[in-house]
Amino acid sequence: MTEEFSQQFASYVQGVHWNQTSSQELETAKLAILDFLGTALAGIGEGPDHALWDRISQTSGHEASIIGKPQKTTSWLAALMNGTLGHSLDYDDTAEFGHASVIIVPALLASGERFGCSGSRMLEGYVSAYEVGFALSSVTRRGNDQHHGMHSTGIFGPITSATAAGKIMGLTTDELRRAWGVAVSQSAGVTGNFGTHTKPLHAGLASQSGVLAAELASSGFTSNTSALDAPLGFMYSVVAPSYYDEIDFDNAIKELGENHTSTTLGFKKYPCGYIAQGAIETAIKLREQTGLNVDDIESLQVRVPILEDYFQVDPTGDVAGKFSYKFTVACALVDGKVTKWTFSDESFSRKELTPLLQRFSVEKDPDSGSLGVLVARVGGKEYSLPIEPAPGHIRNPMSPEELQNKFLFNAEPVLDNLRSHEIVERVMSLEAEESLTSLMDLLSLRK
Amino acid sequence: MTEEFSQQFASYVQGVHWNQTSSQELETAKLAILDFLGTALAGIGEGPDHALWDRISQTSGHEASIIGKPQKTTSWLAALMNGTLGHSLDYDDTAEFGHASVIIVPALLASGERFGCSGSRMLEGYVSAYEVGFALSSVTRRGNDQHHGMHSTGIFGPITSATAAGKIMGLTTDELRRAWGVAVSQSAGVTGNFGTHTKPLHAGLASQSGVLAAELASSGFTSNTSALDAPLGFMYSVVAPSYYDEIDFDNAIKELGENHTSTTLGFKKYPCGYIAQGAIETAIKLREQTGLNVDDIESLQVRVPILEDYFQVDPTGDVAGKFSYKFTVACALVDGKVTKWTFSDESFSRKELTPLLQRFSVEKDPDSGSLGVLVARVGGKEYSLPIEPAPGHIRNPMSPEELQNKFLFNAEPVLDNLRSHEIVERVMSLEAEESLTSLMDLLSLRK
Structure with missing residues (x-):
C-alpha cells in the first residue's frame, strides 16, 4: 500500500459527493431511509422501546428528535433511541456487515438535525457509511454466520455509524480516523442475546457509539488513528483474532465505492429474523x-x-x-x-x-x-x-412501490395518512431538502 | 452444577451484607473508593475530560453528580464522565479483571446518589462487584496480558459495573441476570487504543454500560439470562473464543466471596501504566x-x-x-x-x-x-x-496513610484543604453515612 489503509479509507469518505453518485445508489439509499423510518414507527410501544424511553425521557436536550416523540434530546440519546426503535421488530433491512440502516440512519438523523444538514449530505452519508461497512466486512472471514459469536451489527456498527456522523459533520481525514479509533473501542454485542430486547439495543448502542465517536474526534479526542488495521485494533481484536494475517486490506480499498448499496442491501417482507x-x-x-x-x-x-x-x-x-x-x-x-x-x-x-x-x-x-x-x-x-428467496432478498428485490407501501402500513398506527404520504414524498426527493428540520418535525409529531 | 451458574452468581451478590464482610475487605474498599476519587479529581482538565465534558455539559439531568462539577446530570452520563475522569491519568488501581475502581465506583456513585443509598450499601456494592469481576477473570485464559487483544477493563467492566449498580438498586436475582445479559453486549475496548484518550474512555463506557444495564433490567428489559456462560454469550464470544471448553465455571463459583479485594487489589504510586x-x-x-x-x-x-x-x-x-x-x-x-x-x-x-x-x-x-x-x-x-514490586503492588502494599496522602495530594488543585480532609474522614467511615448526598455535594463543589 502506498498510503496508510485508514488514510485511504478516510480519503474515500471525504470524496463522496452526491452529484457523482449513481442514481440507483441514491434511490436505494432513499428507500432504505424510508424503510428504516417505517420500521422505527412500527417499533413504538414494543418492549425495548418502553424500558429505554422510560430512562431517556428523564433527560432533556435540544439537539435531535426521536421518531414518534415530540420531545427533543441530545444527539447521542436520539441515536440510541432511534437505532433501538428501528430494530425492535427485526423488520429492518440487512447487509453483509449486519443490519445496515439501523446503524446508519439514526446517526444521519441525529447529526444531520444537530448540524442543520441538507438532504443531499444525508445521502452522501448513507452511501459512504454503507461502503465502509461493506468493505470492512467483505474482507473478514465469517464463522457461524457471525464473527466468533459476536453480532455483526454491533461490531461493524460503531464504525459505520461514525462514518455517517463524520460525513455529515464534514470531518477531516485525520478526524475521521480518530473517530474510527474511538468507534472500534465500542464494537460489541453477543449473539446469545438474539431473541431478547438486547438485540435491538445492539443497533441503538452502535448508532450512539458512532455519533459519540465522531463528536469526540471533532473536539480533539485522541485514539489510535490506525485502529482499523493496527495489530491490536479492530480486525485483530474484535473481528477475526485467528484470521488476522489472512485479511486482504488491499481488497477492502478496492471494494469502496462500487455501488454496493443498490447491489447488496436486502429488505424484509416479514417482521422477524432474515434467515427464515x-x-x-x-x-x-x-x-x-x-x-x-x-x-x-x-x-x-x-x-x-x-x-x-x-x-x-x-x-x-x-x-x-x-x-x-x-x-x-x-x-x-x-x-x-x-x-x-x-x-x-x-x-x-x-x-x-x-x-x-x-x-x-x-x-x-x-x-x-x-x-x-x-x-x-x-x-x-x-x-x-x-425455499426461494423471499421478496426483498437481493435476488428477488421489492419494488419502490412495495417498499413505500410497507412504510405506509408501518406508519399507519402512529401518523395520519397525510403526514405519512408527505414523508414518503420528501424522503424520495431527499436531495431537494435544504435541512432536516421539517422532516423531523413531521416524524416526531411536532407538526 | 446443581443450580445454573448465573443463578448461583446472582444469589451470591444478593447475599453480600456488610455486617458479614471482613473489616479488612471493608477498609480496602474504602481506600479504593478514596483513591478513585483522588485520581478522578486529578483527571480534571486533562484531554479526555475536556472533550467529553464539552458534550455532557450540553445535557441536563438531576440524578447524579460529576466529580468536580456543580451541575448534575443523568446516572448514565455521570457514570461515563466519572469513569473516564478516574482513568484519565492511568493513576488508578488495578486488578486481575482490569482497572477495578474506575468500573465499580462510578456506578456506585451514580446509582447510589440516584436511589439515596447508604454508605454501607456502597461498600456491599464494591465488594460484590469486585468478587464478580475477579471470579470471572480468574477462570479465563489470558493471552498477551489481555483477552485476544481486548482491554480487560472494557470487557469485564460492564458486568462488574452492572453488579455494583444492581446491588445498590437491590435487584432480584432474575433482574441481576438480565442486567448481566445486557452488560455483556457492551463489553468492548481494543488495546490498540492504549496511550490515547480512548483508553480512559473504556472505563467510562464500561461504567455507563453497567448502570444502563441494571436500570434497563429493573424496568423489565430482557436479555439472555445465562449470557455469562451460554454458548453464544460472554465467555464464548468476548473473552475466550478458542478456550471456551476449558473454562472452569465451578471454580468461578468457588472464587466468590474469598476477600479478594483486600488480597488482590493493587494501587499505583505513579500516574502511568501499571507494568512500569x-x-x-x-x-x-x-x-x-x-x-x-x-x-x-x-x-x-x-x-x-x-x-x-x-x-x-x-x-x-x-x-x-x-x-x-x-x-x-x-x-x-x-x-x-x-x-x-x-x-x-x-x-x-x-x-x-x-x-x-x-x-x-x-x-x-x-x-x-x-x-x-x-x-x-x-x-x-x-x-x-x-526490578522490585513498586509501592502499591500487592506484594508491597501502600499503607492507609500513604493512600490518604495520595488522595490529599490529588485533591489539592481542586478542593480546599478542609473539604479534602472531610472527604477522607467520611469515606474512611463510609458505613456511617446514611446517604451519599452530602459527600457528593462536597465532591461536586456544590457545598
Whole structure:
C-alpha cells in the first residue's frame, strides 16, 4: 500500500459527493431511509422501546428528535433511541456487515438535525457509511454466520455509524480516523442475546457509539488513528483474532465505492429474523397451492444447508419467536401471513399451534439446495417445496412501490395518512431538502 | 452444577451484607473508593475530560453528580464522565479483571446518589462487584496480558459495573441476570487504543454500560439470562473464543466471596501504566544509590520477562508516554520522580531526554527474574538492579496513610484543604453515612 489503509479509507469518505453518485445508489439509499423510518414507527410501544424511553425521557436536550416523540434530546440519546426503535421488530433491512440502516440512519438523523444538514449530505452519508461497512466486512472471514459469536451489527456498527456522523459533520481525514479509533473501542454485542430486547439495543448502542465517536474526534479526542488495521485494533481484536494475517486490506480499498448499496442491501417482507424469510414465503405458497388443512399435517420439516445456533432457539413468546424457524413457519401455515401480531403473547399462546409445532422438525442438510427445502406430509402424501428467496432478498428485490407501501402500513398506527404520504414524498426527493428540520418535525409529531 | 451458574452468581451478590464482610475487605474498599476519587479529581482538565465534558455539559439531568462539577446530570452520563475522569491519568488501581475502581465506583456513585443509598450499601456494592469481576477473570485464559487483544477493563467492566449498580438498586436475582445479559453486549475496548484518550474512555463506557444495564433490567428489559456462560454469550464470544471448553465455571463459583479485594487489589504510586511502576521505582533507587549523572550513562536497558505489545509504544508526548517503559524510566532517572507533569508537553519536549532515550533499549528476557532487571552502563561500570514490586503492588502494599496522602495530594488543585480532609474522614467511615448526598455535594463543589 502506498498510503496508510485508514488514510485511504478516510480519503474515500471525504470524496463522496452526491452529484457523482449513481442514481440507483441514491434511490436505494432513499428507500432504505424510508424503510428504516417505517420500521422505527412500527417499533413504538414494543418492549425495548418502553424500558429505554422510560430512562431517556428523564433527560432533556435540544439537539435531535426521536421518531414518534415530540420531545427533543441530545444527539447521542436520539441515536440510541432511534437505532433501538428501528430494530425492535427485526423488520429492518440487512447487509453483509449486519443490519445496515439501523446503524446508519439514526446517526444521519441525529447529526444531520444537530448540524442543520441538507438532504443531499444525508445521502452522501448513507452511501459512504454503507461502503465502509461493506468493505470492512467483505474482507473478514465469517464463522457461524457471525464473527466468533459476536453480532455483526454491533461490531461493524460503531464504525459505520461514525462514518455517517463524520460525513455529515464534514470531518477531516485525520478526524475521521480518530473517530474510527474511538468507534472500534465500542464494537460489541453477543449473539446469545438474539431473541431478547438486547438485540435491538445492539443497533441503538452502535448508532450512539458512532455519533459519540465522531463528536469526540471533532473536539480533539485522541485514539489510535490506525485502529482499523493496527495489530491490536479492530480486525485483530474484535473481528477475526485467528484470521488476522489472512485479511486482504488491499481488497477492502478496492471494494469502496462500487455501488454496493443498490447491489447488496436486502429488505424484509416479514417482521422477524432474515434467515427464515424465504421459508415463511414458501410455507404461505404451500398453503395457497394445496389448500391444506393444518390439522391434517402429519409431519413438517424444514431442511436447510446452514443452520445457525442462534436460529435454533425454542420459541418462548415475544421476540424470541422471531428467531425460530419452527414458530415463524408454523404461524405462516396457520395464518397465511406473518405480522407484528404473530409475535404477540396472544398469538404465542394459541392452542392450535402446539400440535403443529410438535410435528415440526428443523434439520441441517447440506444437500437441501441453496436455501433449503420445506417438506410436509399430509394424508400419506408428501409435498416438497424448495425455499426461494423471499421478496426483498437481493435476488428477488421489492419494488419502490412495495417498499413505500410497507412504510405506509408501518406508519399507519402512529401518523395520519397525510403526514405519512408527505414523508414518503420528501424522503424520495431527499436531495431537494435544504435541512432536516421539517422532516423531523413531521416524524416526531411536532407538526 | 446443581443450580445454573448465573443463578448461583446472582444469589451470591444478593447475599453480600456488610455486617458479614471482613473489616479488612471493608477498609480496602474504602481506600479504593478514596483513591478513585483522588485520581478522578486529578483527571480534571486533562484531554479526555475536556472533550467529553464539552458534550455532557450540553445535557441536563438531576440524578447524579460529576466529580468536580456543580451541575448534575443523568446516572448514565455521570457514570461515563466519572469513569473516564478516574482513568484519565492511568493513576488508578488495578486488578486481575482490569482497572477495578474506575468500573465499580462510578456506578456506585451514580446509582447510589440516584436511589439515596447508604454508605454501607456502597461498600456491599464494591465488594460484590469486585468478587464478580475477579471470579470471572480468574477462570479465563489470558493471552498477551489481555483477552485476544481486548482491554480487560472494557470487557469485564460492564458486568462488574452492572453488579455494583444492581446491588445498590437491590435487584432480584432474575433482574441481576438480565442486567448481566445486557452488560455483556457492551463489553468492548481494543488495546490498540492504549496511550490515547480512548483508553480512559473504556472505563467510562464500561461504567455507563453497567448502570444502563441494571436500570434497563429493573424496568423489565430482557436479555439472555445465562449470557455469562451460554454458548453464544460472554465467555464464548468476548473473552475466550478458542478456550471456551476449558473454562472452569465451578471454580468461578468457588472464587466468590474469598476477600479478594483486600488480597488482590493493587494501587499505583505513579500516574502511568501499571507494568512500569516497579522499573520506575528501581530507576529512582539507582539514581539515589549511585548519584549518577544522567549525561554519563553510556547505555541503559530494561530487561523484563514479559513485554506486552502495547507497552512497546514509542513515546509521542501526552498520554502515550504513560505506556512506554523508555519514557517513564528515563524521566525517573532525569527527574528522580514521575508525576502528572512528566506526561505534559513541556516535559516531553525537553532536549535532555533525547540522548538518554537513544541509549535506552527495552528487551524481553525470560531469565530476567520475576519482574525483570534494570541495567545501566556508566563510565565502563555496569549497575544491575532487579526490578522490585513498586509501592502499591500487592506484594508491597501502600499503607492507609500513604493512600490518604495520595488522595490529599490529588485533591489539592481542586478542593480546599478542609473539604479534602472531610472527604477522607467520611469515606474512611463510609458505613456511617446514611446517604451519599452530602459527600457528593462536597465532591461536586456544590457545598
